[in-house]
Amino acid sequence: MGILENSLEENVLTTSVDRLANWARRSSVWPMTFGLACCAIEMMAVGCAHHDLDRFGAGAFRATPRQCDLMIIAGTVTYKMAESIQRLWEQMPDPKYALAMGACATGGGPYYKYGYHVVKGVDRIIPVDIYLPGCPPRPEALMDAIMALQAKIDRDRVIRKRPGQVLEA
Amino acid sequence: MNFDEIADRIEELHQGAVQARVGEPAKDPYLRISSESLVEVMRTLHADRDLAFELLISVTGMDWSTWTPKMPRVKKGDEPLPEPESPVSRYEVVYHLLSVSQNHRLVIKVACADDERPAQPTLTGIYPAADWLERETWDLMGIDFQGHPDLRRILCAEDWVGHPLRKDYEFPTEYHGISAE
Numbered sequence: 001m002g003i004l005e006n007s008l009e010e011n012v013l014t015t016s017v018d019r020l021a022n023w024a025r026r027s028s029v030w031p032m033t034f035g036l037a038c039c040a041i042e043m044m045a046v047g048c049a050h051h052d053l054d055r056f057g058a059g060a061f062r063a064t065p066r067q068c069d070l071m072i073i074a075g076t077v078t079y080k081m082a083e084s085i086q087r088l089w090e091q092m093p094d095p096k097y098a099l100a101m102g103a104c105a106t107g108g109g110p111y112y113k114y115g116y117h118v119v120k121g122v123d124r125i126i127p128v129d130i131y132l133p134g135c136p137p138r139p140e141a142l143m144d145a146i147m148a149l150q151a152k153i154d155r156d157r158v159i160r161k162r163p164g165q166v167l168e169a
Numbered sequence: 170m171n172f173d174e175i176a177d178r179i180e181e182l183h184q185g186a187v188q189a190r191v192g193e194p195a196k197d198p199y200l201r202i203s204s205e206s207l208v209e210v211m212r213t214l215h216a217d218r219d220l221a222f223e224l225l226i227s228v229t230g231m232d233w234s235t236w237t238p239k240m241p242r243v244k245k246g247d248e249p250l251p252e253p254e255s256p257v258s259r260y261e262v263v264y265h266l267l268s269v270s271q272n273h274r275l276v277i278k279v280a281c282a283d284d285e286r287p288a289q290p291t292l293t294g295i296y297p298a299a300d301w302l303e304r305e306t307w308d309l310m311g312i313d314f315q316g317h318p319d320l321r322r323i324l325c326a327e328d329w330v331g332h333p334l335r336k337d338y339e340f341p342t343e344y345h346g347i348s349a350e
Contacts, residue, residue, distance in 0.1 A: 079344040080326040116333050116340045117325065124347050 018158050025069070025095065026153040027057040029146065032068040034088065037075025039102040039136040046139040058146050065091040070149070071126075072142075076104040076111065077119040089126045095156075097149055100128045101142060103135045110135070170273050172198040175220060179210060182217075186210050188280075194248055196241070199263075199276035201254075207279050208290050214266060214275070215295050222275060225292065226265040228302035230310030234259050234336045260287035262312060281312060288313040309334040 035043055046053045053059035062068045065088045077085060089098065100122050103109030111118035122128060129152060132145040170178075172192050179200065180187050186206035192198045202210050214222045233256035241250045260281040267274050281287035291314040292299040303314040304323040311332030314320055322329060331338050342349055 079341075079347065082347055083345065116338070119347055120349060 018156075021158040022154050022156055025156075026150040028060070029056075029058040029070045029097070029149065029153070030060045030062050030068050031058060031070040031072050032065055032088070032092075033061040033063045034071065035074045036077060036081065037104065039074035039105070042136045042139055042142060043072055043074045043101065046142045051139045051143065053143065053146070056143065056146055056150065065089075066093065068092050069095065070097045070099060070146075072099045072101050073105040073122045073128075074101045076109070077122045077125075078117045079119060080117070082119050082125050085122065086125050097129045097153075098122070098126055099130045099132060099145055099149060101132045101134075101145070102137055103133060106131045106133060170219065170271060172275070175273065175275055176200055178217070178220060179213070182213055183210050189254065191254065194250060196250070197276060199278050201257075201278045201280070204279050204282060204289060207277075208292065208295070210277070211264075211292055211295050214277075219271070221268045221271050222266040223269055224267040225296035225298045225302065226267050226274075227263075228292075228299060228306050229263040229265075230306040230312050230334070231261045231263060232259065232310065232334070232336045233261065258282065259284040260310070260312060262289050262306065264292075286313060287311065288315055290315055291317040293317055308332070311335060 035041075045051060047059055047061060058070065065071075069092070071089060071092065073085070089096070100106045104111065104118065105122045108115060108118050108120035112120055119125060130145050130149050132141060134141050137145070176187065176190050176192065180190075183206055186202055186209070187200055188203055189201035191201075214220050236256055238255065240252070243249055258280040262279050262281065264277040264279070265274070266277065279289060281289060287310075289312060291303060293303065293314075293316070300317070300319070301323060303317055304320060306312050307314060307317075307320050308322040308324050308329075309332055321327070325333065326344075330341065340349065
C-alpha cells in the first residue's frame with residue numbers, strides 16, 4: 001500500500017476503513033433460524049456438516065432477530081405469516097440483509113395464480129437483497145447466493161457514501 | 170365385517186336413517202345418512218361392540234356446484250361400474266371412519282339441506298377428533314357445525330373473508346395492505 005508499506009513494524013497492515021468494515025461484515029453474516037417451508041430443509045442441509053456454511057462465516061444461525069444480519073426467507077410466505085415476517089425484519093439491527101430463497105419467496109412460485117393465501121413475492125413486504133431461484137434450490141445454490149451477498153457487502157461504503165446514495169437514518 | 174354387514178346392521182338399528190347404499194363393485198363404498206339421524210348413527214358406530222369405529226379419520230366438505238357427469242373408466246373385460254350418483258345437494262360432508270379392533274373402514278356421506286347456509290350437527294360429543302376437523306371444514310368450506318364448542322377458523326387468518334375452497338370463492342385482491350394483483 002504505497003509509501004506506508006515498509007515504514008511500519010511487522011504485524012501492521014494498512015487498509016481502508018471501508019475494506020476493513022466490509023471484511024468484518026461479510027465474514028460474519030449471521031442468518032436467522034427461520035424457515036417457512038420445504039426450502040428450510042435445504043437451508044438446514046447447508047448448515048450441516050456436509051455443506052458446512054461455516055466456511056463462509058455464515059453458519060451461526062441465531063435464534064433471535066436481535067443478533068442476526070441475514071434473513072433467509074426459506075419458503076412460502078402466506079398472508080397470515082406476512083405480519084410476523086415484517087415484525088422480525090424490523091427487530092433486526094442494521095446493517096441487515098434479506099435473501100429470498102426459492103420460487104415462492106421470490107414471486108409466489110407455484111401459488112402465483114391459484115394460491116389465495118400466498119404473498120406474491122416477499123419483496124412486497126420487506127426489501128430483498130438477493131433473489132435465489134429454484135424449487136427448492138440446491139444447497140450449493142444457497143451457498144452461491146450467500147457468496148453473491150458477500151460480494152454485495154464488499155461493494156458497500158461505510159463512511160463516504162456513493163454520489164447520490166442516501167444516508168440511512 | 171364387510172361393507173354389506175355393516176350397512177345391514179345400521180339399517181336394522183336405525184330404520185329410515187340410510188338414504189342410499191352404494192356397495193360393491195363401486196371402488197369406494199359409502200352410506201348416505203340423513204342429516205337428522207347422523208348423530209345417532211355415529212353414536213351406534215362408535216359404541217357398538219361389533220362395529221367399534223374408534224377413530225374418525227377425516228371430515229371433508231364437498232361443493233358439487235360445478236359437477237358434470239363423467240363415467241369412471243373401466244378396463245376391457247371388467248364389469249362396468251355403476252353409474253355415479255348425481256349430487257343430491259350443493260354441499261355435503263363426508264366422514265371416514267376406521268375400526269382398529271375390527272380392522273374395517275366405513276365412509277358416511279351426509280347432504281346439507283340448505284344451499285345458502287349449509288349446516289350439520291357436530292360430532293365432537295362422540296369423537297373428540299372432530300373438533301379440529303370440523304373447524305377446518307368450517308374454515309375452508311363454510312359448513313356450520315351446530316353445537317360445536319369452539320367453531321373458529323383454524324388455517325386462514327382470523328379476519329379472513331370467505332371460505333376459500335368453495336367453487337364460487339373470489340380471491341382477495343389485497344390483504345392488510347399487501348397487494349395480490
